[in-house]
Amino acid sequence: MSEYISTRDESGSVFSYSDVLLKGLADDRGLFVPTDLYPEVDDEMLQSLSGLPYVEQYTRIKNKFIGEDIEPATQARLAEQAYDPAHFDIEDGGIVTPVTRVTDNLYIQNLSQGPTAAFKDMALRPLAQEMDHVLTERDELLVLLGATSGDTGSAAEAAVKGLGRLTLFMLSPEEGMSDFQAAQMGALSGDNIFNLSIPGDFTDCQDIVKDLNAQMPGLGAVNSINWGRISSQVPYYFSGYLQVVGDEIGKPVDVVVPTGNFGNILSAYIASEMGLPIRKMYAATNENDPVHRLIQTGEYVKPPSTVKTSSPSMDIQVASNYERLAFDLFDADPAKLHDYMHEFEETGRVSLANHGLSEDELLQAGFDSGVSTAEDRIDSIRWVRKQRGNSIIDPHTADAVTVARKKYEPGVPMLVMSTAQPVKFEKTIREAVGFAPLRSPRFARLEACSSGGFDKVAKDASAVRAYMEDVLVSHVS
Ligand SMILES: *Cc1c(COP(=O)(O)O)cnc(C)c1O
Secondary structure: OOEEEEOOOOOOOOEEHHHHHHHOOOOOOOOEEEOOOOOOOOHHHHHHHOOOOHHHHHHHHHHHHHOOOOOHHHHHHHHHHHOOHHHOOOOOOOOOOOEEEEEOOEEEEEOOOOOOOEOHHHHHHHHHHHHHHHHHHHOOOEEEEEEOOOHHHHHHHHHHOOOOOEEEEEEEEOOOOOHHHHHHHHHHOEOOEEEEEEOOOHHHHHHHHHHHHHHOOOOEOOOOOOHHHHHHHHHHHHHHHHHHHOOOOOOOEEEEEEOOOOHHHHHHHHHHHHOOOEEEEEEEEOOOOHHHHHHHHOEEEOOOOOOOOOOHHHOOOOOOOHHHHHHHHOOOOHHHHHHHHHHHHHHOEEEHHHHOOOOOHHHHOOEEEEEOOHHHHHHHHHHHHHHOOOOOOOHHHHHHHHHHHHHOOOOOOEEEEEOEOHHHHHHHHHHHHOOOOOOOHHHOOHHHHOOOOOEEOOOOHHHHHHHHHHHHHHHHO
């Protein structure tokens, strides 16, 4: 166990957990998955997880993916550092990912108590800790290059800040992030963190990252194609499930996940493949709905562009992590997967039915989906506030609540993933409820305290490369 292969590799090369952590994407541009796909968690283990502190639940599940590659005692220490209460909005001994009931059998799990108030902290903090540990063991350094339209940037920076073996360059579009998100990133710049502001959109930033990955082998990745992130999101489904069912372990539960790049919902699928009693996995999308169409029709179509929405972290054209699920659907056959993905990359569309599978393959695998619009988000924010004594959800969570309300069946508990704090999206909250959400002291004067922290760089891979080389040379010498 704990060996990895690339979804597109037919040669049979295997990699350790540490290798895939540092490599991000495989050399053949496939994604890393466990050789035997997903390890099992039996009933006895599930029982034994109940009631444990989150860090212990996390360590036991995550160990199934790391194996002996990192010393078990070290794995536990890295997890403690990743989820240190000092960085989360929780009391000592409090729950890292608490579940609360909205109404009847409908629950919300809060994944955004981390330092940057979005669920990406849940995976990026352990990712950075693990990377730094492996690099120390190997006596190596790693340069990370990423692109962000909002939440990834600050979460990656907060996680990597001050870890001496990592240098992070983060590209962001000059326009498009919320003031809050830009201020968060600006405040984190310095040391080993570099913010590059690009006169273009998020796709331009992604294209530059893609170019430079081809030109500069050995760059590390912080986006959700990194297996370290996907695997770190699996444990909170166990935590959420156990909080919902209490003593009734074994009882099926539905989950609803606001979906962009298919990372978070893939982690739900992995938890269910491991044996967690999840009945259905609902992907909630905003107006950018290729994932919804894929689940409903078996057709994966790349839209010509993205629509800007009030749940911007889900404004995607392609859902990169779907490739890992598709690999599973094609019985872990890299040749079939390669054909399928190649057709998508060449033509912008591909159909499961034309590749020997059924058009309702994903529905059969336990997925279902729904779309939520700007109006729905406002309505769901108001609805939750009414149901649950003034508590306010963010627009991404609202997309999931919209789908939950449509699909809810009273007999089965339904657990909605809450992926950000409303404070990050004040404009939409004001529109919904007429006032801005309360800020915790650490965010109180964020925008006022930080201006700057970004370097403008031309929309051009060679300009970005020159900037990076400049920094790296002056750091080493
Ligand atoms: C990134 C993000 C999502 C989408 O998650 P994926 O793993 O890309 O599907 C949803 N909500 C928020 C707040 C996010 O930051």
